[in-house]
Amino acid sequence: MAGVASPPPPLPPAKPGFPRVWKKATVSSTPIKPIYRHLRQLKDSADEVGHGKHWLVRQSEGIFRAAKPDADGTHLVARNNNAADLTCSEEVLESALSLANALFNSFENRGHSVQTAGGSAFIRPTLNNLAKPILHTERIPMKLWVPRAPTVAMVLDVPIGLAIIEINEEVMMRYVGYGKFARASDVKSVNGITWTEWQRIPSGRFKVIAYSPYFRAPWQQEWIETRRNSLIRTVDSIVEQLESAAPALPQANLSHRVQ
Template sequence: MIDEAKRHFETAETRIDGYLKPRSKLFIDVATSTKTLLKSLRFANELFLRLERVGHRVVIASASEELIRLPIDVLESQIGGREHVLTCSPRRPTVAYIYGVPIGLSIIETSETVEMQYVGDGRFIRKSEYRKSEHVGPTWSSKKDLPSGRLRLVGYSPFHGIPWSRGWTETTNDLLDSRFEEIVNALRLGALDLVTSLREEGRYFS
């Protein structure tokens, strides 16, 4: 699954917001820039392997199950009511089957607000990289949301009307690949809650 995803992303176009947009709509639920692609896929691969080692199969959901994908806000700082939800999401969610119930999994590279400087020809660069002596002509600054290089994992309920989600966002000093045991345990606990909710409503297991 990871090898196929790598092929999809290596031929993808880069959107104006810096994220890759695969041509296919059937790909694992990873949102990333070119710069962070290998890191994102390595994390996804290790997470999937750890889940499968303890008996939890990870797949792209079958169309016959009619599962939903939760829209994920990629903004690293989720304050002020702003959000940035990517429109190039996969057609079907990536799910891990835990205790017989699917748990949605989204791995995204977060975006950060960056001060940009116009340098001509329709181009902007990061203001921290701007040197006045290297550019001529009109210039101005503006803010833009760009991929940060840091990852966020969201596990969620892929069922209409049964909300549940849990997220982990890494920082420079606290990377997600140091938290696999915590993540797997939390997903298993979430699956148990979801099993209870589904059975109470007579869904999925009926």
């Protein structure tokens, strides 16, 4: 009819990670920000997805090989938003990258993208590198590297943060001179002044941590290695568990709306 506007065309389907519902903001609300607006999306060709080296692992390799150890020498510190969330010592970097590659490819094989989320609305909570409660080293502060951009898998449109962290264990260490310590059980004798003390040192074993990247919806789950390199054989099971749990996770509702 003349003078009557045509109905507006339907909106395209919402992309994963973008809000699907909006409510008028109050004065104190923050403006709406698409969750994945600033994600770095470096895609492999279709025939490479889920096979070979995941693009995020390739991207992270050079970053971590150039990274320097923290002040305690327990883990590498990457100063780059594009690095995957790995916390490990230099000695086991290859194992950490292999575990990340297997895990990320397992997600991709089941249709779930894995990306770094710099500049998004996601947060990366403070995590620890322990497998059991501290008994002897309470005096030592926990000062782990925290990535500037969390690593996030989109599982059935639900964001799940991912971190791979080398476990530190409490060990009785003996001072052997020149500013160095060794496991007390391995030291037979020392010339000069010596003493023993409990320290937390890298164990070579890892844990995979899945968490909610929303401050308002805390949630976390861990898978811990009891033997070195055992987690890499369970990545498919980890992904299947997260896939089954995703619709009921605390962040599931927040991923579909912005209050």
